[in-house]
Amino acid sequence: xxxxxxxxxxxxxxxxxxxxxxxxxxxxxxxxxxxxxxxxxxxxxxxxxxxxxxxxxxxxxxxxxxx
Numbered sequence: 420x421x422x423x424x425x426x427x428x429x430x431x432x433x434x435x436x437x438x439x440x441x442x443x444x445x446x447x448x449x450x451x452x453x454x455x456x457x458x459x460x461x462x463x464x465x466x467x468x469x470x471x472x473x474x475x476x477x478x479x480x481x482x483x484x485x486x
Contacts, residue, residue, distance in 0.1 A: 421483055421484055421485055421486055422458075422460075422482070422483055422484075423458060423481075423482050423484055424455045424456075424458065424481060424482075425482065426479060426480050426481065426482060427455060427469065427473075427480035427481065428455065428456065430473050430475070430479075431473075434473070436472070438452040438453075446468055446469070446472055447465055447468060447469070451465055466480070466481070
C-alpha cells in the first residue's frame with residue numbers, strides 16, 4: 420500500500436488518543452482504527468474527521484510512498 424499512516428499514529432500516540440477514546444467519542448470505529456494500524460484503506464470522511472480532531476491537514480497525517 421503506497422499510503423502510510425505513520426505520521427497519524429505518531430500524532431495520536433503523542434496526544435494520548437487511543438482506540439477507546441475514538442470509539443467512545445464516536446470519532447471512528449474500531450475496525451477503521453485497526454485499518455489505520457495495519458496500513459489498510461480508509462475513506463476521505465475518516466481522514467476529514469481525524470484532521471478535525473488533530474487540527475491538521477491530510478499531508479500532516481498521511482504519506483505517499485511509491486511501491
